[in-house]
Amino acid sequence: KNEVEQSPQNLTAQEGEFITINCSYSVGISALHWLQQHPGGGIVSLFMLSSGKKKHGRLIATINIQEKHSSLHITASHPRDSAVYICAVRPNRDDKIIFGKGTRLHILP
């Protein structure tokens, strides 16, 4: 079983829709990251969470440590949000990060 599971694997939505991507993990963590990878490959860090909620523009990330679950929300989605969104966790007392397989999001105009 993967230690980091994302759902859905693929998501297609219309412009303007509210998007939710989920991430569940099975280990104790010190931090959870959300990353974005656009076609063409560059990977960009969106958020680091250790508790609660963070907001940046139209992106909101939440984490529930007890339930080992995080969500990434996109409000008023736009075609430029089309990308792969990757969840990653840093287990407690570990130098390494474990990545989910990503969620491929496609926003139709």
Place this chain on the structure above:
Amino acid sequence: DAGITQSPRHKVTETGTPVTLRCHQTENHRYMYWYRQDPGHGLRLIHYSYGVKDTDKGEVSDGYSVSRSKTEDFLLTLESATSSQTSVYFCAISSRLAGVETQYFGPGTRLLVL
């Protein structure tokens, strides 16, 4: 982007040849990582470094070696390339500021082993 560059950006090589990929950073970060990205898999850690001459293996380290003789450079060597090592390779650093950790990735190297 934390000043991370990778070279080469694209490489085609033949099975059995050695290949070295270079990751260079300009901001003196301690931790550096090499990942490979393949369809159907998340980013998988090959090796990482926590300082000059300090390295450790990741989950897919077989067939790869690394060296870090200077803070700014982290080299990944495929000792004898195989077709299964065809992949996109990303270098990354981990930066921590005021308790917030940020991962910065290089632009990637596309490697094709024929």
